[in-house]
Amino acid sequence: MSLKKIIPLVLLLSSFSFYAQSSSSKSKKEQIQSMKVAFITSELNLSTKEAQRFWPVYNSFDDKQYEIRHDKMTLCKVQLTDAAISNLSDKEAAPLLDKMENYEDDLYALRKKYSKDLREILSPTKILLLRKAEDDFNRKLLHQYRDRAKKK
CATH class of the missing domain: 1.10.287 (Helix Hairpins)
Structure with missing residues (x-):
């Protein structure tokens, strides 16, 4: 199984814990969403016009x-x-x-x-950059999750 298929699967399975939690899961989801937006914004370097249509x-x-x-x-x-x-x-x-x-x-x-x-x-190049940025963000999130789990 390729890494591109494993990462979404791991994210899907790890997200079960987010659903099992109470109201804190909503704030965690919002926090992750904010980090994701910031990460994608910096990686894609969108123009103002692109950003207004993209988001x-x-x-x-x-x-x-x-x-x-x-x-x-x-x-x-x-x-x-x-x-x-x-x-x-x-x-x-x-x-x-x-x-x-x-x-x-x-x-x-x-x-x-x-x-x-x-x-x-977006141009095809920026779409590919977006997909790469999403994969990179998911990988970064998994590493943070693993690091926190190891510290406990």
């Missing part, structure tokens, strides 16, 4: 992506525990599997639309 598209994409992933994780957390899975028949499991696949299809369609929308705002 609404980016934030909309990010919110929709979060909703889809949250719905998927809620499904996993509630219905796909070890005990629940072992008690499922194939007939009961099939709709859950379909639902998970639909979430993946929704994410893919959202990413395709986002990429198309970005091409109207």
Whole structure:
């Protein structure tokens, strides 16, 4: 499995802890979002015109992506525990599997639309820089998370 597939998976799994927390999870999400915005802004060096068009598209994409992933994780957390899975028949499991696949299809369609929308705002080079910046930010966040876990 490539690193590009592992990082989002690790982020997805590590984000379960954010959902399990109380109101502090909202402030942590906002704090991470602020750090992400600052990081991407500095990496992309957007012009004022680009920034005015880019951030609404980016934030909309990010919110929709979060909703889809949250719905998927809620499904996993509630219905796909070890005990629940072992008690499922194939007939009961099939709709859950379909639902998970639909979430993946929704994410893919959202990413395709986002990429198309970005091409109207940014050059292909800046889009690649954005993807690299997002990967770098996620990696940086994981390192910070690991460092804090080691200190405890």
